Amino acid sequence: MTLRRRHNAMLEREKPRLEIIPMIDIMMFLLVFFVMIVLKMIPDSGVTLHLPGASTAQPLPHTEVVIIIDQKGLMHVKDDVLGADQLESYLQTVKAGHDTDVIVAGDKGAKLQRLMSVMDLVRKAGITDIGIATNNTPGS
Numbered sequence: 001m002t003l004r005r006r007h008n009a010m011l012e013r014e015k016p017r018l019e020i021i022p023m024i025d026i027m028m029f030l031l032v033f034f035v036m037i038v039l040k041m042i043p044d045s046g047v048t049l050h051l052p053g054a055s056t057a058q059p060l061p062h063t064e065v066v067i068i069i070d071q072k073g074l075m076h077v078k079d080d081v082l083g084a085d086q087l088e089s090y091l092q093t094v095k096a097g098h099d100t101d102v103i104v105a106g107d108k109g110a111k112l113q114r115l116m117s118v119m120d121l122v123r124k125a126g127i128t129d130i131g132i133a134t135n136n137t138p139g140s
Contacts, residue, residue, distance in 0.1 A: 039120055052108050053137030061132070063101040065094055071109035075118060084121060089140035091125035 067087070068076040075082050077090060094100055102122050106115045115132075122130055 019116045028123065052106070052134055055137060057136040063103050065091070065100060065102045066133075067102060067104050067122070069104065069106040069114055069118060070111045071107045071108040073110060073114045084117070087118070088121050088125055091122060091127060095126050100127050101129040102127050103131040103132065103133050 025094075065077065070076065074086055075084075077087065082090060091100075091102070104115065104118055104122070119130060
């Protein structure tokens, strides 16, 4: 009988506790989940580009500078449209003492002369590692 009283007395002394650590884990999971969903909902901005194809195209390493030439001949770097002078000063700033790789992505409808003038601007800035973006199309 005394054992039962001791057991009952121990149960009465222990109050139920609210475990907060598992709730924090769940809240963090929900926060990360909703942040990832919201980031997927934000539309990407950019230029629609139809790259020319080449059967000998190879993957290029990730570069910090990608110059896009659209069908109208406008030059885009990141989200900015740049003129020739702006592009040249931007490239000189980026070059500033370290090796820089540049990829030029010209739309199929862009004029070849525009592509060549952009490549000349890149060379004037002192950048010698220039890649041309294409799609890999076997048999072309």
